[in-house]
Structure formats: structure tokens, C-alpha cells
Amino acid sequence: MHIRDLPFADPGRPDVRSGPRFLLWLGRTQVGxxxxxxxxxxxxxxxxxxxxxxxxxxxxxxxxxxxARLALAAGLMLLLGTIMALADMMLHRVSVTNWITAAARVQQLLARKAAELGATLTRRVAAGEVVAVSTGDVEKIGWFVESVSRFMAALLTTLVLCVSLTIYQPLLGLVVAAGVPVLALAVLPLLPHATRRADEQREKAGRATELASDTVAGLRVLRGIGGEELFLSRYRRASQEVRRAAVRSARMWALIAAVQVVLPGLLLIAVVWYGVRLVREGRIEVGELVTVYGMVSFLLLPLRHFEEIAQAYSFSRPSAARAARVLGLERVGPPDGDREATGPGPRGDLYDPVTGLLAPAGRLTAVVCGDPDAAGRLADRLGGHADGGATDGTPSVLLGGVALDDLPLGAAREAVLVQDKDPVLLSGTLAELLDVPSSGAVAAEAALTAAQCDDVLASLTRSSAEGSDDPMRARITERGRSLSGGQRQRLALARSLITDPEALVLDEPTAAVDSHTEARIADGLRRLRAGRTTVVFTSSPLLLDRADQVAFLQEGRVATVGTHAELLRTDPAYRAVVTRRTDEEPDAADEEIDKAMDDKALDVELAGFEKAEADEGEQIGEQIGGTA
Structure with missing residues (x-):
């Protein structure tokens, strides 16, 4: 495997039963x-x-x-020096390749798992842990995989050297052969303590990372309530805890390193003292003593590799366990190998057996739920993205009588698309943002018009650094930070409309736009999605009034179904959720009902007023032109 061959065509199927098994699997993938x-x-x-x-x-x-022998020794030194330089260069090259390819394999596996699980990933695993696995843990895992080969080389060389010394000079060789195992095993009692301290450091670092992520994500809200200092003080405390844990861990590893220096030094002193006695007695030559001394000094090198493999395993074991835990998460349904779907996808009504929600095929269904979190979970269930499913006995959502959990992942994503309440806009041009897999039936211009993006396009054109008049070439910053919340929502809605799925699920798609724009979006959505199944989670009367039917959920079940006007008149609980009023305020509720009933008439009146203004402007222009 060469670095130029990355990324892998297929990173493989990892053994995620435990951290050590995952490390062993990684090692087997890089046998060469x-x-x-x-x-x-x-x-x-x-x-x-x-x-x-x-x-x-x-x-x-x-x-x-x-x-003659001096010249021979000099030639041997030159040969050994050349081999040493060449081997060291090749070892570094191959070791770095092993490290990078192992890390790249893990990153590809994580990316594939994130694409498979979608939005459910961060609900099953904390965001801080996902960040830790995809950054620091990947490097530690690659470090261990890379260090295994050097450890094996050091172990083999040490064994051969001890045997050779025993044959070359039995008296000193036996001393060295007896001392080396003691040196190698002396640090074993210290490793559990070092491992525990390293685990404590990583745990605190993960909490600090998660706290930092939450602080950055909510910085705008924190500034609004003046809570920056509170969260910064929390992060400072967490950072100091990480520092103290790191110092405690470093002290233990420093002690291990000191033991690895002191004990070989004691062995070297013993060998020299005993060797000098043998030289004085005439039992060995001076050159033989120099040879044995140099070989014992060499043992410091493989002993350092023994320390490194212990340290690498100590750091990588919990990292591998975290990676295995993330990679072990499964989506309910057929494995990825069954993704190739044959024939058209399922069509028909979208039905959730858990809540009793039925979205008839080809109609616009609005869902009102008093609990926003419950609405988000139901939206994910409708898209086949929710946790559980067949693994815990919960029945799957059905599309045309076909369980989404039984569909291949690709087919499920093509059949039902879910847009959550906080969609993400990727950086790039507007054309790249809207270049998504689609049926081809909905053009970008039609989707942008339905989502009322005219002012968004004008804003992007004015802010374009390239000076182009084409809004499709305008660049969108990371997560669309240069746009307002309403502009981001409308671009995300246009992107969802372009895909033209069999069933489209929208969670609060107009929460950040004004009422007039919301009314036009409702009309555009109804017009563009005519004949397609559409489910909208909302409590906005403007959207509810345009829906073919409204389903009201209470305590996790569909309580009533009807039109918006019918439910306002007949269901007090629905009226309380939609109008945010109680039965003790009948006047306000009646006003809301009247408003909902007259909404379309108002829109017609506004349209007529706008047309009258336009006609009057044309007449004035003609009069001015005639006078001129």
C-alpha cells in the first residue's frame, strides 16, 4: 500500500467487538x-x-x-554504516506510510459510518466524543499500528543478540541474557498506573472538547444573554483539570523512562566490572570486552522500543475502544452490501404505526405537536433515521406498505427526505449547493422561486467577490454564516425541493421568515409538490391553512385529524397549541379562527392591491411619456 493510493476503494469491515480486536484487525489489514x-x-x-x-x-x-585486521575492521565499519543509513531511511519511510494508511483507513470508516447514520450519530454518541475519535484518537491508533513492527524488530534483534553474546563470550553473555528480561519486565508493575492516569487525562480532555464545541456553537446566544464569561470560566476550569491530569500522567511516564535508563545503566556497570576482572585474569581479550560493552550499550535502543510500544498501547487502547463503539453503531435494515436497489422505489401512503400518523400519498399533511423534541424524533422516524427500529421491537415506518427499515439505505434515502429545523449549508457556490441527487423533475429556478429566494439571490449577487451577475456563481460561506436565518432556511428548502423525493418531510421550514414570505412559501410549496407526499411539522397558521389535512399529536399519538379551520373550532387543545392561548381567552382564540378563515381572502386582496398599484404606475408613466 502506498500513500498515493489513498483513499481506499473499500476500507473493509472492521472487527468492533472490542478495542484490542479492532487494533488487531487494523494490523491484519497492513500485513505487507x-x-x-x-x-x-x-x-x-x-x-x-x-x-x-x-x-x-x-x-x-x-x-x-x-x-590488515585494522583495515578489515575499518571496511566493516564503513559497510555497516552504509547499511545502517539505508535501513534507517527505509524504515522511516515505511513506518510513516503504515501510520498514515492506518489513520486514513479509520477516518474513512468513520466517514462511512457518519454517512450511514446521518443525524442519529450525534444522538447516540456525544459530539465531543465524535470529535475526539476523528482527530486525536485516529493519530494514537495509527501510532500503535506503526510501532508494532518496530517493536517486533527490536524483540527479534534482542533475542538474537543475547544468543550471539552467549556463544561469543559465554561468561559475559550469560550475565546479559539474565539481565535483559529483568530490564524488559521491570516497568510492567508501573504500566497499569500509567494507563489509568492516561485514561483520566483523555476523559477530561474529551469533556473539555465537548464544552468548547457547545460554547462555540452557542456563542451567538451566549452573547445575547451575557453568558460568555460563565461558559469561559467553566472551560477554564475544565482546561486546568486537563492540565493537572496531563502532569500526573507525564510524571508516571517519566518514572517509567527513568527506570528504563537506570536499570540498563546498572547492567552496563555490572558487565564492565565483571569484564575487567576477566581481562585482568586473561580469560578474555580487551577487544572482546569492548565488543560486549558496545552490544550491551546497544540494548538501550530496543528497550526504548519496548517502552514505546507499552506507551502506544496504553494510549491507543481506549482510543480504539471509542472508535469501535462508534463504528459498531448500526442502522436498522439491510447491510450496506445490499444497497443496490432494483426497480422503482416504494410509493403510496406514509404511515407511522407508533403514533398512528398517516400522510396520504400525493397530499400535503401538516403535523402539530406541542413538544418540539417529540416532533424532531417523529420527523427522523418518518425518514427511517430514528434509533431503535427493528432492533428493539419498535415497528418501522411504512411507505406504500413497505417498511423503511427493510429497504437498502440508498433506496430509503431516495424515497423519503427529511429536512430538520436547523439545516446546514455547505460552503461553495450556490450552484454547488443545489447540485444534489435528484429526479430531475424540479429545476433549480422553480425550487428557488417556490422557496421565495429572490432577495437571497440578489444579496448573494451584491456580495459576490468575483463581480459576477450570475447568482449561481456567488459563494456561500461556511454553514451560510453570511446569510440571515431566514435566508438559510429558504435556500435549504430550495435544495430539498430540487431532490423531488417521493415523500418530503419538513421540520419547521419557515420558523425564521416573516408572515408574508411564509404565506408565499406555503403557496409555492403546495404548488410545486402537487401530487407528491409532503409532511410539514409546524404550528404556523399560514402553513396549516394551506395543508390538505392537519394531524394533531398528543402524548405521542395522533389525537385528531382535520383541516386547520375545523380543528380550531372543535379541538380546544389544538387551539391552545396553535394560538398559544387557553380556553380562558375565547376572544383571542376567536380572532385567530377568523384570521385563519380570512387568510386566503386577505392574500387575494393584497394581490389585487399590488396589481392596482402597478396599473396606476403604468398609467402615470404613459401620461408623463405623452406630455414629454
Whole structure:
């Protein structure tokens, strides 16, 4: 695998039963890269380990005054140095490739899962945790996957070196072979403490990240109520907790690093002391002592890799567990492999067995629900995006008698489109924003007209940095921050209308627009979606009056169904929700009823008044022209 081959055509199906199993699966997906890294790591460490042998031969050649052996030792040093440089370069290249490809694979898996779950992802997992998994956790997972191969190379080199020392110089080799396991295992009692402190640090960091995300997302509201300092003080406290936890974790890892330095130093002192005695007794040569000393010094390198793999696993294990938890979330319905749908999608009435809501095919149905959260959950259920489904025994929403949970994901998304109350506009040109999968039956111009976007187009044209008169080439900033709330809502509505799904579900699509614009949007929506199933969650009398039928939900069930005027007259609970009045205020309620009944007449009168003004303006213009 090469970096230039990214992204993967298929990142695979991960083992998400646990964090360690997920790490093992990642390692298996990169067997080739791991083998290359292990090979070059072994060559690099072997050349470093053999360098003391060449140095010992050179020292012994000087003692024996042998020029030929000195030249041989020099040539061996040159060869080992060249191999060392080449192997180190290749090891770094392959290791970085392994790190990046592992991280890229995890990121692709997360992106695919986010696309599969849609809006339900952040309801199942906290937003801060999603951010932590997709950023810091991905890097830690890639670090562990990359370090495994270097650890295996260090372990293999250490074993071979101990055996070679025992054969080369049995007396000193036995001392080294007995001391190395002690050095490698000495830090094991400290690892659980270090792991707990690292977990505590990550947990506090995740909470701080989530708090920061919430603060940034609600900054405008916080400024409106003067709550910036309150939330900033909370974030400062959370940040200080992260700092203290990081210091405690760093102290433990510093202790581990100190142990990894002190114990090899003690082993080196013991080897030198014992080796000097053997030299004085004439049992070994000076060059042999230099060789053994250099090889024992080399052991500091693989021991550092042992420490690194312990640290990498300690940090990556909870990261892998979080990633596995996110990737383990499943959408109810067929697996992604069954996405290819054959034939036309389902058509007919949209029915929710849980609430009893029936949206007849080809008609505009308005839904009134006193609880906005319940309305949002029902809207998601109608789109097949809600949690649970068949996994907890809750019946699925039906479209034309076909359960949405039984449809492939692509077919379900094509059949029913849900626009939530806070839609997101992606950055780019207006043409790119409206370039969405669609049936092709609704043109962009028709959708923009129905959504009453004329003033939005004019505003985009005036603010265009390119100086183009074409509003479709005007750029929209991130999340549409340069537009007002009503302008964002209307552009999002136009985007939804262009897709022209079999069933369109809109959650409060006109909450941020004025009443006159809302009335025109209601008429445009009814006209453009004629013959298509449309469900609108709203409590606006202007939209309710244009609906073919209105369903009123109470305590999670459809209580009554009728037209807006009928329900205003016959249902006090409905009247209280729509007019925000109680039965103790009959005059206001009656006024609202009269207003709803006369709404269309008022629109006709306004239209006639506008036409009369236009005619009068034309007559004045003609008179002026005649006088001239």
C-alpha cells in the first residue's frame, strides 16, 4: 500500500467487538507494510548491534599491531554504516506510510459510518466524543499500528543478540541474557498506573472538547444573554483539570523512562566490572570486552522500543475502544452490501404505526405537536433515521406498505427526505449547493422561486467577490454564516425541493421568515409538490391553512385529524397549541379562527392591491411619456 493510493476503494469491515480486536484487525489489514517495516527495522538494528563488533576488532588490531585486521575492521565499519543509513531511511519511510494508511483507513470508516447514520450519530454518541475519535484518537491508533513492527524488530534483534553474546563470550553473555528480561519486565508493575492516569487525562480532555464545541456553537446566544464569561470560566476550569491530569500522567511516564535508563545503566556497570576482572585474569581479550560493552550499550535502543510500544498501547487502547463503539453503531435494515436497489422505489401512503400518523400519498399533511423534541424524533422516524427500529421491537415506518427499515439505505434515502429545523449549508457556490441527487423533475429556478429566494439571490449577487451577475456563481460561506436565518432556511428548502423525493418531510421550514414570505412559501410549496407526499411539522397558521389535512399529536399519538379551520373550532387543545392561548381567552382564540378563515381572502386582496398599484404606475408613466 502506498500513500498515493489513498483513499481506499473499500476500507473493509472492521472487527468492533472490542478495542484490542479492532487494533488487531487494523494490523491484519497492513500485513505487507508491517512485514516491510519489520524487515528494515531488523536490518537497521542488526547493523547497529554489529557495529561494536567492528569496533572491538579495530581495538584488538591496534593492540596486536595488525594493520590488515585494522583495515578489515575499518571496511566493516564503513559497510555497516552504509547499511545502517539505508535501513534507517527505509524504515522511516515505511513506518510513516503504515501510520498514515492506518489513520486514513479509520477516518474513512468513520466517514462511512457518519454517512450511514446521518443525524442519529450525534444522538447516540456525544459530539465531543465524535470529535475526539476523528482527530486525536485516529493519530494514537495509527501510532500503535506503526510501532508494532518496530517493536517486533527490536524483540527479534534482542533475542538474537543475547544468543550471539552467549556463544561469543559465554561468561559475559550469560550475565546479559539474565539481565535483559529483568530490564524488559521491570516497568510492567508501573504500566497499569500509567494507563489509568492516561485514561483520566483523555476523559477530561474529551469533556473539555465537548464544552468548547457547545460554547462555540452557542456563542451567538451566549452573547445575547451575557453568558460568555460563565461558559469561559467553566472551560477554564475544565482546561486546568486537563492540565493537572496531563502532569500526573507525564510524571508516571517519566518514572517509567527513568527506570528504563537506570536499570540498563546498572547492567552496563555490572558487565564492565565483571569484564575487567576477566581481562585482568586473561580469560578474555580487551577487544572482546569492548565488543560486549558496545552490544550491551546497544540494548538501550530496543528497550526504548519496548517502552514505546507499552506507551502506544496504553494510549491507543481506549482510543480504539471509542472508535469501535462508534463504528459498531448500526442502522436498522439491510447491510450496506445490499444497497443496490432494483426497480422503482416504494410509493403510496406514509404511515407511522407508533403514533398512528398517516400522510396520504400525493397530499400535503401538516403535523402539530406541542413538544418540539417529540416532533424532531417523529420527523427522523418518518425518514427511517430514528434509533431503535427493528432492533428493539419498535415497528418501522411504512411507505406504500413497505417498511423503511427493510429497504437498502440508498433506496430509503431516495424515497423519503427529511429536512430538520436547523439545516446546514455547505460552503461553495450556490450552484454547488443545489447540485444534489435528484429526479430531475424540479429545476433549480422553480425550487428557488417556490422557496421565495429572490432577495437571497440578489444579496448573494451584491456580495459576490468575483463581480459576477450570475447568482449561481456567488459563494456561500461556511454553514451560510453570511446569510440571515431566514435566508438559510429558504435556500435549504430550495435544495430539498430540487431532490423531488417521493415523500418530503419538513421540520419547521419557515420558523425564521416573516408572515408574508411564509404565506408565499406555503403557496409555492403546495404548488410545486402537487401530487407528491409532503409532511410539514409546524404550528404556523399560514402553513396549516394551506395543508390538505392537519394531524394533531398528543402524548405521542395522533389525537385528531382535520383541516386547520375545523380543528380550531372543535379541538380546544389544538387551539391552545396553535394560538398559544387557553380556553380562558375565547376572544383571542376567536380572532385567530377568523384570521385563519380570512387568510386566503386577505392574500387575494393584497394581490389585487399590488396589481392596482402597478396599473396606476403604468398609467402615470404613459401620461408623463405623452406630455414629454
Amino acid at each position: 507494510g508491517q512485514a516491510k517495516a519489520m524487515f528494515w527495522g531488523t536490518v537497521n538494528m542488526a547493523s547497529v548491534a554489529l557495529f561494536p563488533l567492528a569496533a572491538g576488532l579495530a581495538v584488538q588490531a591496534v593492540v596486536d599491531r595488525s594493520g
